[in-house]
Amino acid sequence: MSNKITKNRLFNDIKALIVESKSKIYSAVNSTMTTTYWNIGKRIVEEEQEGKERAEYGKSLLKNLSMELTKEFKRGYSVGNLENMRRFYLAYQKSETVSMKFKLSWSHYIFLTRITDKEERKFYELEAIAESLSVREIKRQFDSGLYQRLQLSLDKEKVKTLSKNGQIIESVDDLIKDPYIFEFLDLPIHNSYSESELETELIDKLEAFLLELGRGFTFVARQKRITIDEEHFAVDLVFYNRFLRSFVIIDLKIGKLKHQDIGQMMMYVNHYDRVEKQEDENPTVGIILCRDKSKALVEMTLPKDNNQIYASKYLTVLPDKEEFRKLLEAKSIEDGE
Numbered sequence: 467m468s469n470k471i472t473k474n475r476l477f478n479d480i481k482a483l484i485v486e487s488k489s490k491i492y493s494a495v496n497s498t499m500t501t502t503y504w505n506i507g508k509r510i511v512e513e514e515q516e517g518k519e520r521a522e523y524g525k526s527l528l529k530n531l532s533m534e535l536t537k538e539f540k541r542g543y544s545v546g547n548l549e550n551m552r553r554f555y556l557a558y559q560k561s562e563t564v565s566m567k568f569k570l571s572w573s574h575y576i577f578l579t580r581i582t583d584k585e586e587r588k589f590y591e592l593e594a595i596a597e598s599l600s601v602r603e604i605k606r607q608f609d610s611g612l613y614q615r616l617q618l619s620l621d622k623e624k625v626k627t628l629s630k631n632g633q634i635i636e637s638v639d640d641l642i643k644d645p646y647i648f649e650f651l652d653l654p655i656h657n658s659y660s661e662s663e664l665e666t667e668l669i670d671k672l673e674a675f676l677l678e679l680g681r682g683f684t685f686v687a688r689q690k691r692i693t694i695d696e697e698h699f700a701v702d703l704v705f706y707n708r709f710l711r712s713f714v715i716i717d718l719k720i721g722k723l724k725h726q727d728i729g730q731m732m733m734y735v736n737h738y739d740r741v742e743k744q745e746d747e748n749p750t751v752g753i754i755l756c757r758d759k760s761k762a763l764v765e766m767t768l769p770k771d772n773n774q775i776y777a778s779k780y781l782t783v784l785p786d787k788e789e790f791r792k793l794l795e796a797k798s799i800e801d802g803e
Contacts, residue, residue, distance in 0.1 A: 507554050511556065529545055557579040577608075578591055578594075589628050610649065641680060649782065661720050665702055687703075692741075703718070710751065713738050714750070715738060719754060722757065722760075728767045728777070759777050759779060764777045
């Protein structure tokens with residue numbers, strides 16, 4: 467028996483070494499390839515600048531270059547890909563990324579260079595690196611307007627740091643989004659569904675839900691039963707956030723938020739703080755997700771110094787960028803800017 471355990475341990479140790487080695491090789495190859503594409507883009511731009519008075523030469527440059535490179539190297543140098551390299555250099559010619567070495571795949575950078583706002587582009591680059599997000603995942607974050615939603619939810623000083631540091635979780639306020647977007651559920655905006663059906667869909671697509679919730683979340687329980695004076699209650703969803711070191715309770719409401727909903731969440735949070743929370747953990751956070759809410763009702767129901775209970779809207783379809791722009795403008799007016 468011990469012989470078998472020793473063999474298994476040996477196999478697992480060697481397997482880990484090989485996987486780690488392959489990962490390092492892939493990372494080195496990817497960094498070298500991406501740097502090469504950046505340098506190709508640089509040479510193309512320099513050549514274009516040299517021939518700026520020769521319009522015909524400029525038009526045919528990429529086409530002729532593509533033909534010659536394809537003859538020599540077969541694949542990877544289509545006109546479209548050369549255009550990507552050119553755009554890549556133009557987007558990152560003055561970036562710290564060049565001196566730091568490129569940490570993402572070429573596919574990531576092709577997508578990132580299509581984001582015209584420099585600060586927004588830098589934010590998504592930092593998020594992809596910090597969270598090891600795939601191209602599909604970072605596209606989803608962009609399409610769902612993560613950058614704009616964080617701008618809506620954070621104070622002005624925190625907004626300024628988004629493009630420098632990415633999303634930093636230091637307090638509960640850094641964690642909250644408003645709205646949350648559940649387009650991955652494929653629920654039509656006017657579809658009729660119950661709270662339990664919404665909950666089931668979210669758990670069935672837990673990976674996407676965790677991505678939408680943000681950094682540091684771990685799923686703990688669904689319909690967590692708590693008993694107070696022999697009366698039973700069920701908390702919709704319970705998570706734990708490792709950055710905050712606290713439980714995060716989520717309650718789902720398919721209609722407009724009522725003051726009773728806030729009272730119920732206050733009870734859940736108090737129970738977790740007094741019964742479930744360990745001494746070295748931080749206070750429990752409660753998030754009520756609803757289709758609509760009155761800001762005045764929320765503020766009047768909760769204590770002035772509240773930093774535990776939050777109400778956020780959720781959407782089941784992706785809003786367009788114009789809608790986010792209007793929300794940002796409305797927030798600026800609300801904040802008196």
